[in-house]
Amino acid sequence: MRWKSSIGTVLAAVLVAAVVAAPGAASAAPAGGGGGYGGWVPAPQEDFETPAGARCDFAVRVQPVVDEVRKLVLAVxxxxxxxxxLYTGALINEVTNLETGATSTADASGTSLVEYATDGSMTWYVTGPVLLGFRENAGSLPRGLWIVDGQFMVEFTPTFDKTxxxxxxxxxxxCTDVS
Incomplete structure (x- = not known):
């Protein structure tokens, strides 16, 4: 229970930071003082495709139709x-079944504080929806393209397994929306 309480505190801080450090606000300063890292910058998502069986039973394409995501470097x-x-901003993806042409939109407009480890792993502290792909037996959700919404933490291994x-x-x- 204490662990969940800590996550909630961190997630609340992420949300407050996103609101306080809105575009046009002063950029974050390094922990040791000095100048900022350049302020908010666009962080566009690239289109991507996965073959049948990789995430869904069929080949799928994901492409942003609204992408206003920006990031702020807090520490280096x-x-x-x-x-x-810190990442925040509107992100609406169109998900297309490449075999049938069926499409659906997925709102992935969450706010995430991302901490990168030197071993290639990372941890996301998230408020709101994000779109996460899971391979077979490579995380805490079954294979698929998942909208995860709420307050949560995602731990990535260096090979991108997710918990x-x-x-x-x-x-x-x-995947169920376009099958």
Missing amino acids: YPDGSPRRE ITMLHGTTHNV
């Missing part, structure tokens, strides 16, 4: 690589 490692970033710890929320496999 000594080599300049990101250590902590979701849900504080509260819902999951929905978008």
